[in-house]
């Protein structure tokens with residue numbers, strides 16, 4: 001019987017052969033060809049970026065896609081968000097494309113922060129209430145740093161007083177009792193502060209909700225028990241608020257506009273020169289349900305999960321073929337909606353990764369390029385990079401496509 005290891009190797013070689021075919025059909029150069037022969041041990045390096053198109057722009061997109069590693073600039077490291085864009089990737093694309101910036105899947109707000117740091121007007125939207133909370137916090141005015149720290153210090157002191165508060169039963173399952181009590185007191189205290197800093201306090205609160213719970217991580221519902229000494233949850237809240245305050249002080253005063261919207265039906269409200277975004281990859285995450293613990297704590301009753309694009313659950317429920325068709329239709333729909341307010345000569349940059357459904361790769365480059373072309377967008381350049389998926393022993397490909405409004 002073939003071992004698990006040899007099965008994995010066979011599967012990987014098959015994926016690499018498919019990758020070579022895909023690249024060939026798009027006329028993409030495979031600079032890392034040798035390593036895809038199957039003889040290369042271990043996954044291909046993430047830096048193996050293949051590029052195509054206008055030499056100036058293809059160099060930029062290839063360089064942007066190759067960016068890796070942690071970045072602590074400005075507010076980027078405040079609050080985790082699944083599948084965030086690399087800040088340096090956003091920075092390079094923004095530098096290459098002048099004017100106002102919009103991100104219709106703004107998530108944790110990476111593009112918006114980089115746009116502001118580059119001195120641009122920025123707007124962003126998302127379906128997820130947590131994405132909106134985090135993006136707004138990361139782009140808040142530096143003038144709120146001091147009131148935020150002062151409020152957080154008082155809240156943390158109050159949260160250590162042993163006054164019992166009511167905690168939802170569903171929440172109690174995920175915390176040690178004293179941790180749930182400290183969180184409950186923080187939540188209640190936040191309501192007593194002025195409306196201008198409440199969203200920031202809630203964002204800080206949100207940033208510790210998963211960390212202090214038994215949930216393994218933001219993207220996993222697995223339980224992992226641990227012990228948090230009494231009082232440390234309140235201290236963590238205060239520490240996170242101080243961190244955010246410090247980060248905000250390095251942000252420019254700004255007028256970022258961030259709103260709730262389904263990207264398929266609502267685009268930017270005013271004309272924009274650059275749309276830079278990363279939509280959900282097919283079948284990879286359930287962005288909205290992943291935030292269930294935060295919804296419960298923050299009293300968010302309504303999250304538009306039904307309108308989420310490419311969710312993992314839709315691939316399970318509909319099956320690969322129908323879910324993929326749905327994802328392709330949605331891709332056409334959101335790209336079409338977003339191009340309406342793009343100025344002539346304006347740029348549209350999309351980062352999208354191949355999904356992995358039922359162990360098989362789902363190509364995202366072709367539908368994305370076709371959707372752009374169908375909206376009178378000229379593809380200037382594109383790049384593709386291998387992303388080793390160690391958990392599944394597979395290789396996925398991420399693409400960055402840059403198009404221009406004709």
Ligand SMILES: C[S@@+](CC[C@H](N)C(=O)[O-])C[C@H]1O[C@@H](n2cnc3c(N)ncnc32)[C@H](O)[C@@H]1O
Nearest residue numbers: 084085105107108110127128262263287308309
């Ligand atoms: C890949 S993430 C974006 C991450 C972001 N670029 C960042 O750096 O944090 C995709 C986002 O799409 C959002 N989303 C999913 N379906 C949507 C829809 N129909 N309209 C708007 N946003 C949607 C999810 O809530 C998620 O925040």
